[in-house]
Amino acid sequence: MFDDGILACAGRLIEACRQRSKRLITAESCTGGLVAAAVTAVPGSSAVFDRGYLVYSYEAKTAMLGVAPALIAEHGAVSEEVARAMAAGIGARHPSCLGVAVTGVAGPGSDSQAKPAGLVHFAAVCDGGIVTAVRRYGDVGRPAVRLASVGDALALAETCLAPEP
16 A cells, blocks of 8 residues: 555654654544554554544544634645644643644645645644644645655654754
8 A cells, every 4th residue: 555665764753753752643634544554554553653633624623633713714724834733732632742743635626726736734743842844746646645745744753753963
């Protein structure tokens, strides 16, 4: 299901979590659980993977992660602000964990020129700090956007655990 690159990234993340004694939690919208699936496809993932929030709807983002409806109304579900709020929701509920959040437009197409297909926002939380990233993959097809997002979500989470120079 996942290519060797994604599985290798998931394996590195699992090992980094193990070394730092961190549990991993995902909060996913456009990826629909694929980040969690990629992590749990790797043997030994049960040592670090805690849970995944599948928050596809606005209501799920609010109920499960505490994302304010006003924030979604103001910025849209596909925004840095909402990705950051999703990660903050993980951090508030699980302060000692590493969390990664993904929200985007997988496509095909989009109903907004401001938020075209292939626009994906990411956020990761660890030790109270939040880092964000945005990718614009283009309208390359729903499966391609979702799989590319998995790799980028795993990579962002891994950077949160990288030792400081």
